[in-house]
Amino acid sequence: MKVSLFVTCLGEMFYPTVGKDVTEVLEHLGCEVDFPKGQICCGQPAYNSGYLQESMKAAKQMIKAFSDAEYVVTPSGSCAAMLKEYPKMFEEDPEWQEKATQLAQKTYEFTQFIVNVLGVEDLGAVFRAKATYHTSCHMTRLLNETEAPFKLLSHVKGLDLVPLQNNYDCCGFGGTFAVKMVPISEQMVDEKVKHVEETEADILIGADNGCLMNIKGRLNRKGKPIKVMHIAEILNFGLKGGHHYADENRNGAVL
Structure with missing residues (x-):
């Protein structure tokens, strides 16, 4: 099973060892883990502050970065929830909404993925x-x-x-x-x-x-x-x- 790691901003800047731990646990469970280099901030700070257009730019980049992922796993329930908010953001853009929905459906928080997907x-x-x-x-x-x-x-x-x-x-x-x-x-x-x-x-x-x-x-x-x-x-x-x-x-x- 192939898993793409979404490390998050806080993970990359302040808790890089957590990303390493997530990767090692998933590999222990038989997953093949990769790290899409195109990933950026999910746009949550801007979105929560009411800057929809700015957050949509970040969302589009994230959708592109993880377009080929089989599963997206992140050590953050907050950031996982943001990716699942993407379809709502693109309600007036059917093309991007479909892509956003695909990303949302394959995104999981770390423990959620282990228990609910890997069983x-x-x-x-x-x-x-x-x-x-x-x-x-x-x-x-x-x-x-x-x-x-x-x-x-x-x-x-x-x-x-x-x-x-x-x-x-x-x-x-x-x-x-x-x-x-x-x-x-x-x-x-x-x-x-x-x-x-x-x-x-x-x-x-x-x-x-x-x-x-x-x-x-x-x-x-x-x-x-x-x-x-x-x-x-x-x-x-x-x-x-x-x-x-x-x-x-x-x-x-x-x-």
């Missing part, structure tokens, strides 16, 4: 730690994906996954929202951090780099020792043998 829930991963999970807004409310991450994590041996109170609440990132509405965003992420602390977890896991970047930034500013990891990192580290949160190198990466 895999247990990767045989081992990761010994106490963790909690943040459910991102777009993945939950726009993709309607609420089960795939938990199915995968429930089979990770040694992982003690504890519930996060009000896990359905937004972390306050929301892309441009965090920039335009700073006071409100700050209160929202502070509440999220409070609930994460209450779990007494060593690690906060998520499936959206935007959320993780926002929460991690606040944790760091408050001097909290909680590690933040994308679910792809947990699964990939876990596939390489037994791991324990205490086993870290000097850069903080779990060995």
Whole structure:
């Protein structure tokens, strides 16, 4: 099965190792992974800010970049949801709407693809730690994906996954929202951090780099020792043998 990786802007600029982890997990599951070089930003920041024409330019480039893909997989529920918004953007352009629909239908968030397309829930991963999970807004409310991450994590041996109170609440990132509405965003992420602390977890896991970047930034500013990891990192580290949160190198990466 051939898979084209949509790494996303945040993934490429701030979390390149997550793209590597996604690739290695998919290859472990027998997928052939490629990386279309023509991919750019999906256009979500412009679209969410009301700049439809500008976002349509980005959408057309993304449609072209992934035109030959069998499946498109991304480590971001938010960006996957944006690609599925493309058909609506081209309602008045039948030619591009058809192309947009084709892309939307073959696009999946990372965990969604593993569970719902590959039919895999247990990767045989081992990761010994106490963790909690943040459910991102777009993945939950726009993709309607609420089960795939938990199915995968429930089979990770040694992982003690504890519930996060009000896990359905937004972390306050929301892309441009965090920039335009700073006071409100700050209160929202502070509440999220409070609930994460209450779990007494060593690690906060998520499936959206935007959320993780926002929460991690606040944790760091408050001097909290909680590690933040994308679910792809947990699964990939876990596939390489037994791991324990205490086993870290000097850069903080779990060995």
